[in-house]
Amino acid sequence: MPYNIPRGTQDILPGQVERWQYIEKVMQNICERYQYKEIRTPIFEHTELFQRGVGDSTDIVQKEMYTFQDRKGRSITLRPEGTASVVRSYVENKMYASANSLTKLFYIGPMFRYERPQSGRYRQFWQFGIEAIGTKNPAIDAEVISLAMNVYESVGLKNLKLVINSLGDDESRKQHRDALVGHFEPRIGEFCSDCQSRLKQNPLRILDCKKDRGHELMGTAPAILDYLNEESKAYFDHVLNYLQNLGINYEVDPNLVRGLDYYHHTAFEIMMDSDKFGAITTLAGGGRYSGLVQSIGGPEAPGIGFALSIERLLLAIDELNISLPIDEGIDCYLVTLGEKANEYSVALLERLRKAGLKAEMDYQNKKLKAQFKVADRLNAKFVAILGDDELSGNSINVKDLTDGNQEKIEIDKLIEYLKKKGEK
The missing domain is CATH 3.40.50.800 (Anticodon-binding domain)
Structure with a gap:
């Protein structure tokens, strides 16, 4: 009986793995320059970590996690993303107690999500990500974005597009949430079952729905930027000013919400716009979070990070015919x-x-x-x-x-x- 590789996975063979190694070295070298230290966490964690850390209302938790029971009946999940595990380790190992209150970490490793495989998207996929935990300074937001842009530019990608938004603080989010409920509730029956449940759980997630993106109410939904209080507006303005000072062009998109529940203030995606690559494609995404560390049992410690798929990065490199300087001799x-x-x-x-x-x-x-x-x-x-x-x-x-x-x-x-x- 022949044995085939599971659907949504891949073998990375000699001749290809050297490209992965090259890209990983680029990432490691950039992180060293920015003073981010590597962290390696388990491939599986207790399911409750992702339910609490990622959010019960997300597609990741509701539909995409690989969850099973171990021999003692405990619910275990293969990690679907890296932030929750990093924050769990940050709390468990009391990294917040170090002399330097700002902790800067990066990770590279496999993640697992049960979703429909397609080009550049697998059920086991490799992510590179960073987390900067312990400061509310908007300058660190700009640094995180700059690091992400640096990774892509260092392997030859051009025509990058930074799309950014602010989700505001708790007060701003609450006002926007109430406005979204009032906007969608009268016609929520016209939306998919997921959006109907999101109306009460997290109406912001409705804006991220792929099934109903063409509904007329999507185009007229209240924008979060109209509900930012003065503090949130000032924070967002500082981030944008820092990006300008760094020479990073950006586009503000009030409909950018990201797919995870823990984001506050800055949310961003990096896309590539190229005729050779087709439509504008998201390569990386991230944002700022507050309350996540506390929800996992730690002190108040805001953070910001991003993650990118190495498979999607390699796909972009191939589509643009970029030759990596790999010495194979x-x-x-x-x-x-x-x-x-x-x-x-x-x-x-x-x-x-x-x-x-x-x-x-x-x-x-x-x-x-x-x-x-x-x-x-x-x-x-x-x-x-x-x-x-x-x-x-x-x-x-x-x-x-x-x-x-x-x-x-x-x-x-x-x-x-x-x-x-x-x-x-």
Whole structure:
């Protein structure tokens, strides 16, 4: 019986995984410059964490989570997003007690949502995200957005579009919530069952509905920006001013609400607008949250973060035909002729590798011509040819595959020779 990969998942094979590694290194290097430290949390958590942290009214909790019972009957869920787990760890490990009250973290890892697979969207997908917890300063909002933009620009993406909105504080949200209920309630029967339940749970989520996005009431719904109090308006203005100072263009969209319940104040999405990529496509999203840390048992500690899908980033790179500067070659391939030379090369190969060189040799007793073909396929810079006669004379022939030149050197000087040539 053949075994197939589960629907909505993928194997990342050699030849592709190097692109993932390159992108992850870009992300890690940028986070290092911005002073965000990596955190690694479990792939599964107690279900209650996501119910409380993400929100009972979200599609993620209601429809998309992979939830099961362990052997003791406890409800466990594969993490559908990263923020709740990071905040749980922040609280459980008392990171708020450190001398620096601002905690800056990043994560890279698989997430799981049961949704319809499509191009760039999987049921197991990889997210990169950051969280900055512990300050209400609007400057950190701009920093988070700047970091996200930097990631995309560093891999060659252009035509990026930042869409931003403010969801206001609790007072502003309450006034807007009441206005939304009054707007939708008389005709809520014309909306889908999800929106009908959202009317009382979280009417803001109605604006994020994909089924009813064409309903006439959507276009005339009260905008959150009209209900911001003075404090919320001032906060949003500060964020926009910081973005201008950083040279980041933006578009204010009063209908941007995001899909999670914990957002307050700043909410944003980064899109790419390109004829080659098709319609405007969301690449990343995030926003500010308050109350989330407290809801998980911690102190009052506001935060802001974003997450992006690595699959969607790679899709954008492919659609725009961006070539990533990945060095897929090796430094040296050992070609051996004769039984003694072959036996000696095993230890020689190990010495090359311990010296920091990428090296390989033949393990299948191929003929000379076939070994050279393998070296060419591996994109080797040099081929070191060792036969029994050369071994007895403590020498080895080294061929530079970039220009075809060949030299005979002492075997003990091979590492020095390859490193010196590699510096040029």
